Amino acid sequence: MPRRVDHEERRAHITAALLRIAGTRGLQAVSMREVAAEAGISLRLVQYYVSDKPTLLRLGLDELAARLDRRIRERAAARGAGLAPRAVLEVVLTSILPVDEASRLDRMAWSAYFAVALTDPALLAGATNHPDALEDWLTTVLVRARDSGDVNSGREPRTEVAALLALTNGLSDSVVGGQRDADAALAILDYQLDRLFDRSTPA
Amino acid sequence: MPRRVDHEERRAHITAALLRIAGTRGLQAVSMREVAAEAGISLRLVQYYVSDKPTLLRLGLDELAARLDRRIRERAAARGAGLAPRAVLEVVLTSILPVDEASRLDRMAWSAYFAVALTDPALLAGATNHPDALEDWLTTVLVRARDSGDVNSGREPRTEVAALLALTNGLSDSVVGGQRDADAALAILDYQLDRLFDRSTPA
DNA sequence: GCCTTGGTGGTACACCTGTATCATCAAGGC
DNA sequence: GCCTTGATGATACAGGTGTACCACCAAGGC
Structure with a gap:
């Protein structure tokens, strides 16, 4: 051999x-x-x-998803166990945002993949990529936060989570697009989270 | 001749x-x-x-920007003159969202352009495309709304506007990506606007 | 010691790309 | 009536693409 x-x-x-x-x-x-x-x-x-080249592209997409997963776990581990709901959201959302050079390059690649995936369904076929799973999980986190009184009972967890994820994606695009830097994006995200977790706010 | x-x-x-x-x-x-x-x-x-082909691509990008501009003006005209601040935001943001087939196709094309523009600065060079101008304008609208009491004084107009635009972009991507339909995106947007224009909400 | 077999190099092939070139057509000015 | 000139057709060319093919090497089993 x-x-x-x-x-x-x-x-x-x-x-x-x-x-x-x-x-x-x-x-x-x-x-x-x-x-x-x-x-x-x-x-x-x-x-x-x-x-194949299709196989190659698929490898890249899978790795991109794996890297995001790794970032979330690392950020979560760095903040210890038993995270409060707000901390969970912070961990996940700041893991999506391009805050350093590595995540910025990955987000660039992701944007490119997103564009071709829109018109080439073959890329998505069989992908483990399920943004809905993340949304579901964060929704349960927010439901718990609402039940425990950390979040006002007037809030709709599912809508809030969907909005936060969409916001984070939009902010990420604005960062790689050069419209603002990572710190500005983080500030906007924090502003939204502050409001969401302010119990003195009715409705 | x-x-x-x-x-x-x-x-x-x-x-x-x-x-x-x-x-x-x-x-x-x-x-x-x-x-x-x-x-x-x-x-x-x-x-x-x-x-050139570069010239061709540039034509497409300019037309895309012009179409968005046209959509905003048409939607604004359809709602008459003297729009309230909230109506202005609704007009602009729902003009960005892919709500029908035409705007869906345009958003798809836009996503493709966005991806290549990230690594090909030649495309942006000299483009009239100024997302900051839109942000500035909407900020003045929101400042007026806050001064007139339609929006709680605790809100930061610039941050709110930036968040709304990023949210709308994120929602648009989720729509063309097939994660949710236009109605769901509109509902999320409305939910956020309801909260922003609720004067009974402190801070 | 040979021979099977996983790893590697080089290269050819068919196709598509953007662009350049040569030629033709037709309408008006002189 | 010809000739200038804007509009059009057909095609050639050089380069890049994904993929296939042919040769070769070297390590271990028998």
Whole structure:
């Protein structure tokens, strides 16, 4: 037998190179040859470890989702166990926002993926990506907060969560778009959370 | 002299074809030949009336901005003169949201443009597109509303407006992304506006 | 020691892209 | 009547794309 190689690790290496290109030069700059060059390997090897270009793109999308998941867990771990409802929302939403260079590049790549996914349903097919799951979970968190009195009973948890997620996505786009910096986006997010968790506010 | 042709009208025809493709099949499906076919003319004519591909893409972006402007004015005109602050916000924000097929296709095209603009600053160069101008204007509207007592004095107009615009953009993406329909997005927007214009709410 | 077999290199092929070029047509001025 | 000139057609060209193919290498089983 010839020497064997960890395919999974190789694919991860290639995927990282792909996302580096997608985040800096856009998805339209992603070709098999460019990915090979960025990964420092030959075109043949990209073909060998990643059969198709569709497969390659799918790898990138999955990695992007995995990175977001990792960011959320890391941020949650950094704040310890037994997080208050507001802290949970802060952790999740600030994990989505592009607050440093790495998350900024990932958000750029994500925007590119979002655009092509709109007209290429093949990319989404079978994706584990379920934004609704996140929304459901945060809604239960907010329901608990309302029941315990941290949030006024007049608020509709599901609507509030949907709005917060949409707001965070819109803010993220404005940050990568250069309309404002991350701190400004964080301030707006905080402003909204302050209002939501102000029990002195009726309705 | 041979017969002369209205170049402006021809370019508009070509631009419309371009945006039809961008909205249905994405910007990556936009080639000179595809645009020609969609416009029902020859490749040579696309070259003749629109010299470059960069020029073509720029035409599409400008038209997209012009259409949004038109939508806002039409919606405003439909509601008569002397609009209350809340009505102004409703007009602007619901004009951004993809509420019908036409605005849905335009939003799709816009998302594609946004993605490539992130890594291709040449597209933005010299663009009349100024989201900040819209934000400034709406802020003055909200300041007036606060001074006249329609909005609680504890609110920060600039932050509220920035949040509403980001929210609307996020909601728009969720609509074209198929996460929810236009009515659901409108409901969320209304929910937020109701809260903002509720004077009984302190802070 | 050979031979199977996973890894690798190089390259060719068909296709699509943006753009340039050559030619033609037709309407009016002189 | 010709000739200038705006509008159009057809096509060629160079470059980039995804993918397929052919050769080769080297490590271990028998």
